[in-house]
Amino acid sequence: MKRDFFRTALACGLLALGSTTQAQTALTDIDQAVKAAQAKQLPVFIDFSAIWCHSCHEMDAKVLNGTDWDQRQSRFVLVRSDADSVNGSTWMKKLSVPALPTYVVLNPDGSERGRLTGEFTRAKFYPALDRLLSGADSLSKLKADALHGSTEAVAKVLRAYRDRNQQQEGLRWYASLPVATRNAVKADPDASTRLAAIEAHAEMTAMIEGGRRDMIDAELRKETDPAKRKAMRELIGPLPASMPVSRRAALAKDCRVHAQQALNGPMELEQHFDIAGTLLECTGTLPKPEQKALVSAQLPALKALYDTKIPTAGSGALRGATYTLASYYRALGDSAGEQATYQRAIAIGRKALGDGHGGFDVKRDQAMAEVFGEFLSRYGSPSDKNEDLALQKAMVEAYPDNAFYQTEYGGSLLRQGHAAAALPYLQRAADNASAQNKLGYTHSLAKALIALNRRPEAEKLFNAALQTAEKQFPTETKMEMTVWKQSGGVL
Structure with missing residues (x-):
């Protein structure tokens, strides 16, 4: 799927229709946003995101900005919700948000009006948002229109159920029409x-x-x-x-x-x-021969679509399409085809980000840099390892406040035996981590401290983070601790 890394403020006002429109400063707590919305009798626009979400970066850079974005902010109370915060994760469960990015519009009373999920082009996002804000595409309105025979409304309602990962409920609703x-x-x-x-x-x-x-x-x-x-x-x-x-x-x-x-x-x-x-x-x-026959029949069209469309598509399409096409080759036992697919994705990322001097301009396309790095680290050849580390270094330098990048680069240095070099990056990651990531990032920091013969300090930091995590996310923390214990101990 997975993924912004959203900050807590928006850009300044832009000139629009002969007048200046001032963009509002986003809230980060949804409960506070609902209270503000009730006072103003405005809907709430929730931008659910996380620092590891490449699709969130894609939307942030290419859609949620400019005059189109600023002009609409007088119509809602804006909240940028970190999915890994206590407040964000609580509301994600409450609203059945299974994926990022998701943009939810609430009524002033806190009930859901509708949502938009995934990556959109600017041309498709703003008309869809306008219809949500006006109420024309509220879920209740769409269901009423569907009862009166609108097939377009039926399709939109079915997508709404899909976006909630509630397909069975959607089919039951459809059967009632x-x-x-x-x-x-x-x-x-x-x-x-x-x-x-x-x-x-x-x-x-x-x-x-x-x-x-x-x-x-x-x-x-x-x-x-x-x-x-x-x-x-x-x-x-x-x-x-x-x-x-x-x-x-x-x-x-x-x-x-x-x-x-x-x-x-x-x-x-x-x-x-x-x-x-x-x-x-x-x-x-299916029996293996039947499975291979079906996969072989689908593969040519799938590869042709990949070859013609994916090299110029966005990072989200590149990621999803690459994994799907590679899995088709894997089902056929064609390891060469599978690896070639990953190498094609790496080449696309390299071309998109190359600065012409052997380095990477990661600010050119942050989302693509994440996807490129994912394929490079997982499927790159041994000769690509230095390039992978160089990309990670470029990311931490370009985005020093992103805890995810800091822990990725610090973790790579630690695995290579460079605990002292890794320490400042892992410390920065632990200091800036969202609530749900705090324990994991502190765990990595503690590992580096132990490698530097600072175990008492490591245990003190980890135990403090563990106590907090057990209160905030008891189920997730228990699972994380079990995994660590199974893999050789917590520290």
């Missing part, structure tokens, strides 16, 4: 494609969840150490009910049918690769 409306949807290319996509996603999710119990049981049986098995069991939590193999196979078959229907309809670039990934996921229950 009049027969005439459902027939009209099936005859409408856009609406029927949206329907097929959400059906495929819902079937894939149910299929995977249905097989999760068997996979978990198998993994637990492999572990012969009772203590480790107990720790694994605690980490997993409540187990899902088992599902008959025949039922999972039926879901997978329906998923393949619906995914192929969606792929044959009108879809945007990122959606196309997303649904292609869903199709591949649902081939796993």
